[in-house]
Amino acid sequence: MTIAPTLSGGLRLIPEEEQDWSVLLEIADDGEGNLEARFGNLMDEDSMWEEIVVPELKVDFSAQRKEVRKAVLEAREQGREGVTIEREQADLWYGALNQARLLLEERFRFGPSEFVEVEKIKDAVMRSAYFRNEFYSQVQSLLLEYVMGDG
Amino acid sequence: MLLKQWLRSKNKTMNAVGAPVKKGQFKSSSKTDKPWQVVVLDDPVNLMEYVSRVLVQIFGISKGRANELMLAVHEKGRATVWSGSREKGEMYVSQLHTAQLNATLEKVE
Numbered sequence: 001m002t003i004a005p006t007l008s009g010g011l012r013l014i015p016e017e018e019q020d021w022s023v024l025l026e027i028a029d030d031g032e033g034n035l036e037a038r039f040g041n042l043m044d045e046d047s048m049w050e051e052i053v054v055p056e057l058k059v060d061f062s063a064q065r066k067e068v069r070k071a072v073l074e075a076r077e078q079g080r081e082g083v084t085i086e087r088e089q090a091d092l093w094y095g096a097l098n099q100a101r102l103l104l105e106e107r108f109r110f111g112p113s114e115f116v117e118v119e120k121i122k123d124a125v126m127r128s129a130y131f132r133n134e135f136y137s138q139v140q141s142l143l144l145e146y147v148m149g150d151g
Numbered sequence: 152m153l154l155k156q157w158l159r160s161k162n163k164t165m166n167a168v169g170a171p172v173k174k175g176q177f178k179s180s181s182k183t184d185k186p187w188q189v190v191v192l193d194d195p196v197n198l199m200e201y202v203s204r205v206l207v208q209i210f211g212i213s214k215g216r217a218n219e220l221m222l223a224v225h226e227k228g229r230a231t232v233w234s235g236s237r238e239k240g241e242m243y244v245s246q247l248h249t250a251q252l253n254a255t256l257e258k259v260e
């Protein structure tokens with residue numbers, strides 16, 4: 001996979017083999033879960049989070065995953081060189097990548113990356129998840145640095 | 152209800168992190184109106200630069216102040232980022248959750 005900035009201020013993800021396309025599609029798959037409920041659990045019952053906020057979060061998070069999946073599928077089906085993340089789509093992509101990483105962390109408990117000893121991860125599923133998580137994190141860093149600009 | 156008002160107007164006022172910009176409201180509470188505090192909790196996933204960015208966008212604080220709060224979250228596991236009324240605190244927490252940061256609302260002891 002090659003990642004390159006675009007002249008319009010975006011980022012282009014350029015798969016080099018079929019497996020790379022699969023990794024891009026897994027962003028949405030890895031983010032499938034009940035992430036919004038996790039945020040609801042941080043609030044007390046009086047806040048009515050479950051009734052008011054969690055349903056809104058569910059809609060927002062689902063839309064992020066849906067758009068990312070659609071962008072990847074369209075790019076692959078139309079034989080494009082890669083997937084372009086325009087500046088105005090950066091937050092959406094960042095959010096979908098974040099969902100994937102939050103749920104991978106919840107499932108595998110990698111902890112802070114500086115403490116992970118990857119050679120000790122023997123389980124193939126966990127090892128694959130770890131490398132996807134690292135890839136997603138790299139894309140997020142590049143989005144922050146080159147596309148999303150200063151807060 | 153501020154929270155319900157925000158939810159109704161949400162689609163019209165979304166900013167880059169999917170939350171309404173509320174610049175200038177960070178210091179709006181008086182000393183007698185601070186029974187609740189918004190607390191951001193650490194997690195091993197959210198990138199430090201992103202956390203700072205979200206705090207700037209939601210609370211309208213300087214990048215330097217946001218970095219201080221972000222480091223406090225990272226080093227101590229949690230940091231109080233705002234205090235004031237419950238309703239406004241709920242609105243801020245909902246924006247932090249939209250940005251996928253762990254945050255909660257606590258009553259000031």
